[in-house]
């Protein structure tokens with residue numbers, strides 16, 4: 254594994270290896286066991302979109318690993334004034350030991366990897382959010398012991414989160430059901446990939462059919478970053494695509510609820526369900542730290 258560009262590039266074994274490393278690093282942190290595997294190394298973090306969790310967890314994670322993280326807003330970089338990503342990649346490769354990038358197009362992330370000589374980590378694109386899903390799988394394993402045959406139901410937009418959950422879920426032995434409006438389905442590339450797992454993916458506009466007997470219920474915002482202008486029309490399209498008491502009633506009685514955050518209460522999730530499952534949701538947010546430390550150790554050590 255040279256980069257983390259998308260989960261499609263990883264084998265099940267590579268994903269499980271990252272999850273095991275993440276568990277180990279979490280244990281070491283909680284027990285005060287030193288784990289400065291990246292002493293003297295520097296991670297550059299390029300952000301073309303906002304972030305709370307990704308920025309803070311990568312920066313803190315790098316500090317805990319004995320290294321340093323550099324926040325690079327695209328507003329201040331020459332990339333924001335048109336310097337090609339090909340040149341940026343080759344320059345930054347001379348200074349840094351790794352780059353985490355959050356941007357719009359997946360191609361930009363793949364280009365950085367093609368032209369640079371250091372590991373590239375995808376911190377979210379319009380296509381996928383692999384770091385988030387590694388933390389999600391880690392959290393599901395903590396609550397359910399195993400991922401095999403667990404049913405994950407995602408309700409809402411067939412967006413970057415849905416795409417990554419399908420790939421990460423299917424690769425690790427889960428059953429995945431996506432409830433989304435017909436014109437907001439997951440990416441065709443991901444749906445094509447899912448054909449390798451016959452009978453394991455359901456994509457439907459029927460929310461209760463998707464949620465039936467689910468072990469894990471998951472949702473995300475109706476309008477992602479960059480879609481702010483579509484917010485009003487999306488509010489109409491996604492009406493009812495919400496985790497609420499009706500949905501909880503058809504899931505397994507011990508179902509957990511996850512949300513990548515930030516959450517919009519009374520849109521994709523009711524305040525009541527959110528607060529009843531806050532423990533799981535904030536464990537999930539914490540696990541971003543541990544999962545990403547595992548990624549950085551694998552790629553940069």
Ligand code: CP
Nearest residue numbers: 304305306307513514
């Ligand atoms: N879930 C997530 O990636 O959060 P941020 O946008 O705050 O980084």
Ligand code: NVA
Nearest residue numbers: 412473477478513514
């Ligand atoms: N789908 C959301 C995820 C945020 C973590 C977005 O892209 O804005």
